[in-house]
Amino acid sequence: MRYRALVAAILWLTTAAAPGATPANDARAAQFKRLPNWTGLWVTSVWQVGLSGRPAGGEQELRENLQLIKAPPYNPEWNNRYLAGLQDKALMDSRNATLKACTRSFPALMEAAWQFQIATLPEETLLVFENGQVRHVYTDGRPHPSGDDIWPTPLGDSVGHWERDTLVVDTVARLSSEPLAPRAWVSMLSDSARFTERVHLVDANTLEDRLRIDDPVAFAHPWDITLRYSRVTEMSRMIPTNCSENDRNPIVDGKIIITQP
Amino acid sequence: MRMRTQRSLQDGRRMRRLVLLTLGGFASAAHAHHSSAMFDAQQSLTLSGTVKQFQWSNPHCWIQVTVNDKTGPVEWSVEMGSPSQLFRSGWRPTILHAGEAIVVVVHPMRDGSKGGQFVSATHADGTPFERPSK
Numbered sequence A: 001m002r003y004r005a006l007v008a009a010i011l012w013l014t015t016a017a018a019p020g021a022t023p024a025n026d027a028r029a030a031q032f033k034r035l036p037n038w039t040g041l042w043v044t045s046v047w048q049v050g051l052s053g054r055p056a057g058g059e060q061e062l063r064e065n066l067q068l069i070k071a072p073p074y075n076p077e078w079n080n081r082y083l084a085g086l087q088d089k090a091l092m093d094s095r096n097a098t099l100k101a102c103t104r105s106f107p108a109l110m111e112a113a114w115q116f117q118i119a120t121l122p123e124e125t126l127l128v129f130e131n132g133q134v135r136h137v138y139t140d141g142r143p144h145p146s147g148d149d150i151w152p153t154p155l156g157d158s159v160g161h162w163e164r165d166t167l168v169v170d171t172v173a174r175l176s177s178e179p180l181a182p183r184a185w186v187s188m189l190s191d192s193a194r195f196t197e198r199v200h201l202v203d204a205n206t207l208e209d210r211l212r213i214d215d216p217v218a219f220a221h222p223w224d225i226t227l228r229y230s231r232v233t234e235m236s237r238m239i240p241t242n243c244s245e246n247d248r249n250p251i252v253d254g255k256i257i258i259t260q261p
Numbered sequence B: 001m002r003m004r005t006q007r008s009l010q011d012g013r014r015m016r017r018l019v020l021l022t023l024g025g026f027a028s029a030a031h032a033h034h035s036s037a038m039f040d041a042q043q044s045l046t047l048s049g050t051v052k053q054f055q056w057s058n059p060h061c062w063i064q065v066t067v068n069d070k071t072g073p074v075e076w077s078v079e080m081g082s083p084s085q086l087f088r089s090g091w092r093p094t095i096l097h098a099g100e101a102i103v104v105v106v107h108p109m110r111d112g113s114k115g116g117q118f119v120s121a122t123h124a125d126g127t128p129f130e131r132p133s134k
Helices: A002-017 A023-034 A058-065 A076-087 A089-097 B010-024 B083-088
Strands: A042-044 A116-120 A124-129 A134-138 A157-163 A166-172 A194-203 A206-214 A223-231 B044-055 B062-069 B072-079 B101-108 B115-122
Touching: A042 A116, A076 A089, B044 B072, B044 B115, B062 B101, B072 B101
Parallel strands: A134 A157, B072 B115
Antiparallel strands: A042 A223, A116 A124, A124 A134, A157 A166, A166 A194, A194 A206, A206 A223, B044 B062, B044 B101, B062 B072, B101 B115
């Protein structure tokens, strides 16, 4: 009898002492089980590139497929500004010719060439890009910060929640001085821009982000865009991109050149 | 040195410019690191030479190719994608070796400097470069 009691006491102590046995961890593990598995490497379907680092169809193919370079649904006032900007070909040629960008603002990051991984945790979902940028989407029920706890940043502030297997993301406070994306040099948004994303798995190798951009100051109506991502099957680990490692493309006299090693 | 320049018909170039202007009024490309406006995508140049160095580096990999010109050996810098992009295409840091013959096609620099954007590459006999077996 004393032996049985001793065994029972030891069992109770070992299970009670195990880190995973606390009620909080049990609840977190249960939350984990409900989250979809989006592990692996993803890359936007627009940037399927080869050895040159450019899509096979070149610039024309890119311009046909990139969503964020299309004309936003501006209201008349903002559309006039947009059209006037398009006329400044010298400015746009200059910006295009000297573009060197190893980071992107949101939502351009979601249409960039960099691979990314997604970590779905109960408290937040992390989108980790190969260039080092990380999007934090908090899913613990918190609201956006208010007052002087929040200020415009290139990626804005994102909170989200799960609707079954769809991650719904709400992003505000995106820095309005940033053009919408490379090539969209005169596509600007106001400080009131709000972004809603519905991210879900279409099939085992396709992820979709249905993005709605709503800007009551600049737009005549919300802008709906669908971004698609393909699973990277040729590699199983992320190889980080570091632009400063061997940058042989300085800008000299307004032009990008190649330096000798 | 063997270089072949293949120029598109003038009409074709005009039409392409018109299409690009219609699509957005902008000039040419930009990708993960820098614009490709520095390269002339309408021209392809074939360089036959030897590999001086293969730089497996970010943000771009580079093939340094020594080409024998009329004036003597000339070094060309051939820009490729990032290691991540090359890896996905089956390349590895060990795929090219200094001293081996190479035929590489590039879109040359617009400013006439000895550089270009990688289009394709083969051994001198036309066979593709392949990853050494493990």
